[in-house]
Amino acid sequence: MTASLDRTFNNPHLFIEGWYWAITSKELPINQVKPVKLMGRDLAIYRGKDGIARAIDAYCPHMGAHLAEGKVEGDGIRCFFHNWKFDSCGNCVDIPGLDKALPVKNKTWLVAEKYGIIWLWTGEKSHQLLPFVxxxxxxxxxxxxxxxxxxxxxxxxxxxxxxxxxxxxxxxxxxxxxxxxxxxxxxxxxxxxxxxxxxxxxxxxxxxxxxxxxxxxxxxxxxxxxxxxxxxxxxxxxxxxxxxxxxxxxxxxxxxxxxxxxxxxxxxxxxxxxxxxxxxxxxxxxxxxxxxxxxxxxxxxxxxxxxxxxxxxxxxxxxxxxQALSWGSWLRKEEEIGSREEGTSKKVKSNLAV
CATH class of the missing domain: 3.90.380.10 (Naphthalene 1,2-dioxygenase Alpha Subunit; Chain A, domain 1)
Known part of the structure; x- marks a missing residue:
């Protein structure tokens, strides 16, 4: 029984939607941010002034700087490169030189702590339990x-x-x-x-x-x-x-x-x-x-x-x-297949147009 595109078990391209360990609690002091790569996805995980750990997609939507190079401010994080600030929900709330921030957002992820570990939920919403004895x-x-x-x-x-x-x-x-x-x-x-x-x-x-x-x-x-x-x-x-x-x-x-x-x-x-x-x-x-x-x-x-x-x-x-998710994209298996088919269809149409 080996890995195949249709099976989740032992498949290097798929993993189950769920809670996964991201980093130990001791590795993340208050007002600190750490880069974490989890199932092919780059994240910045930080602990705000309130002591709560949070996770956000790593790359700033402005020019792609890694947010783990930035600094924590309150319950948000500010990019090192051009100082754009994102709140705990991933909304851009401040851009130096602009009176009003642009309506852009970076994806955030649900985080919890148990047994000295910071866990991250890899799906959109979680109604499921953290692992326990x-x-x-x-x-x-x-x-x-x-x-x-x-x-x-x-x-x-x-x-x-x-x-x-x-x-x-x-x-x-x-x-x-x-x-x-x-x-x-x-x-x-x-x-x-x-x-x-x-x-x-x-x-x-x-x-x-x-x-x-x-x-x-x-x-x-x-x-x-x-x-x-x-x-x-x-x-x-x-x-x-x-x-x-x-x-x-x-x-x-x-x-x-x-x-x-x-x-x-x-x-x-x-x-x-x-x-x-x-x-x-x-x-x-x-x-x-x-x-x-x-x-x-x-x-x-x-x-x-x-x-x-x-x-x-x-x-x-x-x-x-x-439920299976795809490595890197974290899309559900059926969504990943649909995304690939859509991409292939667009490529074919583009080639025909040429």
Whole structure:
């Protein structure tokens, strides 16, 4: 199963309309602006005097200067080149030398912050949720951004690793048969949870199994096909890791690893959380280490699926049902096709006229 123009999964020219990590909150102090390239689109992301992060298309509509070269003023941004100012909605509100600004506007994008990350919605309007750990949905959380990484394959391919049941045995030598049950939380989120207790022939599993009332806890939740949260650990103490990925040029991946836990009060709670987050990092590193080289050399092509690949096929189906956007333009797939056809039609008419 390889990428094609018709499929969204593993397609270097398409991504799902949704929330994506843009920059960490710490990287953007008040009154600062940063250049960000997100799924082929250049943006200027800035934090106004009010502390709110905002995103605007990077290039000034006057002569195309990059707005990240400019400066933040109030809740707006002023271009470095000719000092045109744009407000928080992207409207031009001031042009030096003119009594009245011209009626021009730069595209702005919806931004939100969670888990120490600035997220950006890639569509026109969002009524959808930011990625979160389902188990901690109603809790105030503490998060540490652990690592930045790149992979030599598509984010969709990196994501399926966590529900590749067979590789837990072949790569990680886990003496436990993993069988997943899926549940679609909404059109953009799906969970896969382990349903087995297993490990009858393993002394290790027999020992740790006493820490579980039922099955060994391992749950993966996917958001927009590119961000995933994994929950694992004994019944009395779960570890939570988020992998926030995004598509980069050439159908490759860059991502951030977030370690997340419920916020606990007081100095004892703070110290306890430090220990939990450290243990979470150790667990995450263990599972990531064995797969690193695979994602630098893989050419994903699922031609011979087996019963063990059932969850992967379910994830692919989930991805295909979501709205796809085109790399760079961020147009919906059907709009991009219409735009190309219109461009081709105009070119043909122009050639005929000549």
């Amino acid at each position: 389902p188990e901690l949905e109603n809790d105030e959380c503490e998060a540490i951004i652990s690592a930045y990484f790149t992979k030599n394959c598509h984010p969709n391919v990196v994501m399926i690793n966590a529900i590749d049941a067979q590789h837990f045995n072949t790569v990680h030598n886990l003496p436990l048969k993993i069988v997943f049950a899926k549940q679609e939380l909404n059109q953009n989120a799906i969970t896969f949870s382990n349903t087995t207790r297993g490990g009858e022939d393993s002394w290790l599993i027999k020992i740790i199994r006493h820490l579980y009332q039922k099955q060994v806890t391992y749950t993966m939740c996917y958001w927009y096909g590119s961000t995933g949260t994994v929950t694992l650990g004994p019944d009395f103490l779960h570890f939570h890791i988020m992998f926030a990925l995004r598509l980069i040029e050439g159908g490759k991946t860059e991502g951030r690893t977030l370690l997340i836990t419920k916020k606990r009060r007081g100095i004892i709670g703070w110290l306890f959380n430090r220990i939990i987050l450290l243990l979470t990092q150790i667990v995450g590193n263990y599972f990531a280490k064995g797969d690193t080289q695979v994602f630098q050399t893989i050419k994903f092509n699922l031609q011979t699926p087996t019963q063990e690949d059932k969850s992967i096929l379910q994830f692919i189906q989930h991805v295909e049902k979501q």
